[in-house]
Amino acid sequence: MEQKYFIHDGTDKKGPYTLEELRLQDVRRYTLIWHSGLNNWTEADKLYELKSLFAMTPPPINLSKERHQPPSYQPQNYSTNYQNGRIEYLNDDTLKIHYENEIIHYRYASFGERLGARILDVLIIIIPSCLLPLFAGWLYYALLHSSNDQQTMGQKVVNIKLLSTDGMKVNFGQSTGRYFANILNNLTLFIGFLMFFFNRRNQCLHDNLASTVVVAELRRERKY
Incomplete structure (x- = not known):
């Protein structure tokens, strides 16, 4: 029987999907995946069958911003302001905090x-x-x-x-x-x-x- 996979997006559980169907979903490195051979939810990039999805994935580019950058522009170091954040309590007994540059679950x-x-x-x-x-x-x-x-x-x-x-x-x-x-x-x-x-x-x-x-x-x- 073909392996079936489930996705947890922080709010809802989705699936089941075949491996080919799973590859068509919006799966990211930290997306939680589960199938019958796993003891717990596991991050996608830790599953052998999904590693190829992330091996050569370049970071997304915001073209609207790129067009307006001056020639002398240099990318700034990434940092997060941990002083303030918007907290969101989810129904699956988890929470996430929205900071300026990232969301932490x-x-x-x-x-x-x-x-x-x-x-x-x-x-x-x-x-x-x-x-x-x-x-x-x-x-x-x-x-x-x-x-x-x-x-x-x-x-x-x-x-x-x-x-x-x-x-x-x-x-x-x-x-x-x-x-x-x-x-x-x-x-x-x-x-x-x-x-x-x-x-x-x-x-x-x-x-x-x-x-x-x-x-x-x-x-x-x-x-x-």
């Missing part, structure tokens, strides 16, 4: 990923916390979560990060509030942590109070 971080990151972070700050109780943990989380990476060292290891629910970059005050709100998780006999399992965004109590969400990146799309 995320999924919500799992409980295991967050727990693993927290254990690593505790091991990192356990000695500084003995020397500077409260201050060491506060500064560690508040400074790193409000940095450009928006992730602690433990979160960086498991590839998750903190986002503001409005698409803005998490600031120092917001990350400070989240850190101290975490105390309420303990005062509520850990019920604050259990809230993770009862909302679509996988938020604990301190996430809700600080208007933040913990995510893992899926893929990026360049805006042209």
Whole structure:
């Protein structure tokens, strides 16, 4: 029986398609593909049978802009403004943020990923916390979560990060509030942590109070 393929565009699942039909679709490097031989959705350029689609694909050219460029024009280095972004929550429990030059797709971080990151972070700050109780943990989380990476060292290891629910970059005050709100998780006999399992965004109590969400990146799309 001929293999059938499905496409996920971030909102809907499409298919099934034969391989030849799939090649006629608007498949890009980071398009998510699944067939019965895969354990999970996989990016298109990682599938052997689709590699030829991307091997010699030149970048698209905006001819209207090219005609008006002065002779001395030199392409500028590509960079993204991560200070502001328009966030879009999708029905498949994923989200994407529209920045000036690109769109980044995320999924919500799992409980295991967050727990693993927290254990690593505790091991990192356990000695500084003995020397500077409260201050060491506060500064560690508040400074790193409000940095450009928006992730602690433990979160960086498991590839998750903190986002503001409005698409803005998490600031120092917001990350400070989240850190101290975490105390309420303990005062509520850990019920604050259990809230993770009862909302679509996988938020604990301190996430809700600080208007933040913990995510893992899926893929990026360049805006042209």
